[in-house]
Amino acid sequence: MAILIKGEKRIIFGKNASRAIRREGKVPAIFYGANTTSIPLVVSKKDIIKILKSESGENTIFKVSFNSESQDAMIKELQIDPVTDELLHVDLYQIAMDKIIRVSIPVVPVGEAVGVKAEGGFVDFMTREVEIECLPKDIPEQIEIDISSLHIHQSVKVEDVRPFEGVEIITEPDTVLILIDVPHKEEVIEEVEEEEEVITEGEEPEVIKKEKEEEEKEAEKKEEKKKEQEKKEEEREKE
Numbered sequence: 081m082a083i084l085i086k087g088e089k090r091i092i093f094g095k096n097a098s099r100a101i102r103r104e105g106k107v108p109a110i111f112y113g114a115n116t117t118s119i120p121l122v123v124s125k126k127d128i129i130k131i132l133k134s135e136s137g138e139n140t141i142f143k144v145s146f147n148s149e150s151q152d153a154m155i156k157e158l159q160i161d162p163v164t165d166e167l168l169h170v171d172l173y174q175i176a177m178d179k180i181i182r183v184s185i186p187v188v189p190v191g192e193a194v195g196v197k198a199e200g201g202f203v204d205f206m207t208r209e210v211e212i213e214c215l216p217k218d219i220p221e222q223i224e225i226d227i228s229s230l231h232i233h234q235s236v237k238v239e240d241v242r243p244f245e246g247v248e249i250i251t252e253p254d255t256v257l258i259l260i261d262v263p264h265k266e267e268v269i270e271e272v273e274e275e276e277e278v279i280t281e282g283e284e285p286e287v288i289k290k291e292k293e294e295e296e297k298e299a300e301k302k303e304e305k306k307k308e309q310e311k312k313e314e315e316r317e318k319e
Contacts, residue, residue, distance in 0.1 A: 083142035084130060086149065087121035087172075097170070105269065107167055111144060111153065113174025121146060121172070122168065128170055131155060136221050139183050144172055152177060152216070177216050184209040187222055187257050191228030195260035201232040204261040210238060211250040218246040227258055235259040 090101075090108065096107050107125045114120040121144075131140045132155070143150040156173035160166070175181055186209055195201035210223060225236050239253035 085127045085144050087123050087146040090122050092121035108135040109170045111172045121149045180214045186222045187201050187226050189227045190224045193230040193260050199232045201260045201262050202258040203310045206256040216248040230260045232262050
């Protein structure tokens with residue numbers, strides 16, 4: 081049975097309005113597609129999280145109802161606060177069940193590789209998702225790859241994947257998906273006695289300085305990302 085999300089036509093806009101919507105357990109959204117103009121909506125945050133936690137995740141097909149009618153849709157894009165991880169906005173894309181669409185699906189290894197079990201290697205995920213094209217009804221939840229026969233330095237590429245009926249893989253054929261790699265040996269560093277550095281009053285040790293600089297840079301990056309999200313949200317409000 082298809083999931084049904086009830087949408088309300090959004091009539092108030094702006095940062096304060098968006099915050100008020102989120103305080104009520106709802107999320108600002110935009111519904112759009114090839115056969116419709118962009119429609120601003122408000123949807124339940126709980127409904128969106130339910131979809132994201134389902135087996136097919138963002139590739140879940142569901143119904144969006146508003147204005148006494150319902151449309152088939154998928155989640156196209158999510159806007160998440162980089163600091164708090166709060167869901168800020170969601171794009172809902174109208175789909176036609178008889179039209180081919182392009183989506184990304186996860187790659188999942190099955191079994192334990194010989195190179196891991198007997199040769200001391202480890203599984204290196206080179207590419208975690210592949211792009212495919214198919215009808216909405218044919219979207220697979222994931223691509224399972226049997227890695228049990230792989231030895232160290234052996235890999236699985238896109239071209240090695242057995243195709244699904246009605247599904248075309250768009251990712252380049254020579255793209256490596258999974259590699260059985262070997263841990264790199266740590267270089268032995270000779271301990272060299274060094275004279276203790278004289279630290280004058282008020283001067284910080286070099287290690288502490290570097291840690292502080294890294295923390296400051298990380299804080300700056302988060303702040304910049306937050307500003308970008310706010311700017312993006314403002315642009316959406318103007319639509």
